[in-house]
Amino acid sequence: MGLKNVKFAFLSHEVEGATGFPENFAVYLHKSGADLVYIKFPFFHSYSKSIWVEKWKAGNLISRKRSVFRFYQPQLLSFAKDFAWTLIFGWWHVAGADFVLATNNLNGLAALILRKLGLVKSFSYLVVDYSPTRFTIGPVEKLYVFLDRLIARRADSVWTMSLAMLEGREKDGRFKLSEVNYRIAPMGNNSHITFQHGEIPFRKTDLVFVGNPNAKNVRADLLLDVAARLAEKTDDFRIIFVGPGQTDHLRERAHQLGLQEKVIFKGSIPDTLDLEKFMAGCGVGLAPYDPTLEDNFSKFADPSKIKVYLGCSLPIITTDVPPIAKELAEKGAGAIAAFTPEDFALKILELWRDDQVYVKTRQAALQLGQEFAWPKIFDRLMREEGLGR
Numbered sequence: 415m416g417l418k419n420v421k422f423a424f425l426s427h428e429v430e431g432a433t434g435f436p437e438n439f440a441v442y443l444h445k446s447g448a449d450l451v452y453i454k455f456p457f458f459h460s461y462s463k464s465i466w467v468e469k470w471k472a473g474n475l476i477s478r479k480r481s482v483f484r485f486y487q488p489q490l491l492s493f494a495k496d497f498a499w500t501l502i503f504g505w506w507h508v509a510g511a512d513f514v515l516a517t518n519n520l521n522g523l524a525a526l527i528l529r530k531l532g533l534v535k536s537f538s539y540l541v542v543d544y545s546p547t548r549f550t551i552g553p554v555e556k557l558y559v560f561l562d563r564l565i566a567r568r569a570d571s572v573w574t575m576s577l578a579m580l581e582g583r584e585k586d587g588r589f590k591l592s593e594v595n596y597r598i599a600p601m602g603n604n605s606h607i608t609f610q611h612g613e614i615p616f617r618k619t620d621l622v623f624v625g626n627p628n629a630k631n632v633r634a635d636l637l638l639d640v641a642a643r644l645a646e647k648t649d650d651f652r653i654i655f656v657g658p659g660q661t662d663h664l665r666e667r668a669h670q671l672g673l674q675e676k677v678i679f680k681g682s683i684p685d686t687l688d689l690e691k692f693m694a695g696c697g698v699g700l701a702p703y704d705p706t707l708e709d710n711f712s713k714f715a716d717p718s719k720i721k722v723y724l725g726c727s728l729p730i731i732t733t734d735v736p737p738i739a740k741e742l743a744e745k746g747a748g749a750i751a752a753f754t755p756e757d758f759a760l761k762i763l764e765l766w767r768d769d770q771v772y773v774k775t776r777q778a779a780l781q782l783g784q785e786f787a788w789p790k791i792f793d794r795l796m797r798e799e800g801l802g803r
Contacts, residue, residue: 417446417802418472423511423534424450425500425521427457427493434718435540435575435601436517440470442792447473451507455496455521456486465499467507490554493520500524509533513801515540515573519558522565538799539569540599544579544714546586563589571799573599575716578737582714597798601718602788603725605780608690618697618772619651621762622728624689625719626659631712631735632719636702638667639755640762641676647763654678654696656689690726697772698762699723703735705753712736724783729775731761747779 422443426436436452443450450470456463465481483499486492497520505528508514514529514537516522525537549555562583566572572594574580584591608614627634634655641653653676655661661679668677683689693699701719703712712735720738723730730748732739742748749765751757765772784790796802 417443417448417796420512420801421449421510422451423508423514424452424517425455425504425508425514425525426453426517427455427496427521428517429458429460435542435599436515438602438788439515439792442788444470444473451511453500453504453507456492458486458489460486465496467504469507496520497524501527505531505533511535513538513799516565516569517542519561519565522569523561526565526568536570536799538571538573538597539565541566541572541574541579543575543711544582545711546582546709559588566594570595572596573795575600576714576737578714597795599795600716600786600791601721602786602791603721603783604687604690604788605725605727605783606787606789607687608694608725609727609780614691614694616695616697616727618766618769619648620696621651621653621698621700622656622693622696623653623700624656624693624722626657627655627661627664628659630704631707632701632703632717633753634702635664635667636753636755636758637700638664638671638673638677640700640702640758641668641673642671643755643759644762645671645673645676647759652676652678653700654680656680656683656693658682690722693722693728694726696726696728698765699726699728699730699748700758701730701732701736702751702753702758703733705733705735721783721786724779724786727776727780727783729765729772729779731758731765742782745778745782746775747782748775 424436440450440452452468454466463484463486467479468475469477483495501524511534514525514534516525516537517540522539528534529537548558566589574596577598580591580596583589623634623637637653644651668674683692715736717736720730720736724747730742731751733753734750739750743750749761751761765775
């Protein structure tokens with residue numbers, strides 16, 4: 415069955431302006447000519463504070479409307495508002511959907527109710543992360559765990575970005591893997607587009623960090639000390655920070671170290687394709703995930719940072735925190751470093767020391783990255799769901 419004959423619906427809480435799994439799945443469906451109702455709820459930060467409803471017909475946008483209710487804080491009240499809105503108003507938009515993708519357990523509960531009422535045919539629960547403790551308020555945490563278990567067991571399928579996310583839940587006694595119809599739905603990249611017009615000139619000694627420089631799970635500040643160690647060995651390098659977030663503390667530290675000419679703050683590059691083409695012109699992707707952080711959720715995650723690096727043909731230096739780190743090292747696409755400036759600098763210098771080794775590592779990174787091109791991921795998921803392709 416072709417996707418042109420299928421009606422899809424998404425119920426998704428998203429950071430406004432961010433690009434993740436649901437947004438890329440939507441692009442895939444648009445290009446496939448599918449019908450889609452995409453309901454975006456405000457999450458974490460939102461300029462519009464609104465629920466947005468986008469409707470696509472045969473791959474074309476036919477309407478985009480925002481809710482009358484416009485707030486996203488306090489977060490728990492906002493979640494309750496979104497759930498009530500779905501059952502009071504949202505059902506009208508998604509009624510008749512063949513397939514609903516729900517991106518958290520409250521959206522999953524709404525999808526479960528809609529399926530029980532016969533308004534939608536099936537739904538999948540998209541699991542994007544795992545943390546042993548999500549909320550510090552006891553009753554809220556228990557409710558979250560209860561709903562997570564309920565939806566995972568009752569969904570027609572569970573899409574998980576890494577098996578470690580479900581294994582963590584099983585280890586904590588939340589459910590057994592045998593109770594869940596799961597499919598691996600990893601983060602992807604645009605490697606199928608980035609190099610479609612041929613190779614992109616790159617500068618081997620440009621090191622790049624993409625993402626929020628203030629995140630606690632991956633420590634951008636460590637890279638200033640890495641730069642200091644590199645400066646003791648070579649003058650030919652730059653560290654480039656790309657992404658949103660306040661960077662005054664990093665600028666001050668770079669100035670203190672006398673590295674202001676070696677540390678570049680690019681800011682955000684809003685268009686995803688422009689971002690990835692820029693990164694493809696760099697030399698090495700850096701991802702210093704913090705192994706000392708208690709309950710670092712990256713131990714269970716499938717970081718988009720690393721997938722984008724791979725899709726841009728960037729050798730990667732990371733720690734052993736994310737599950738994919740071992741695969742990077744085994745396939746020659748990068749190296750695992752200890753969480754110290756000295757070892758990060760050492761691994762970078764080893765990569766630069768031999769041009770043949772560097773080129774081979776860059777080729778291995780792209781080869782691995784191409785396994786995670788978005789269309790390849792979504793084609794497989796559609797086959798597994800019996801929806802075509």
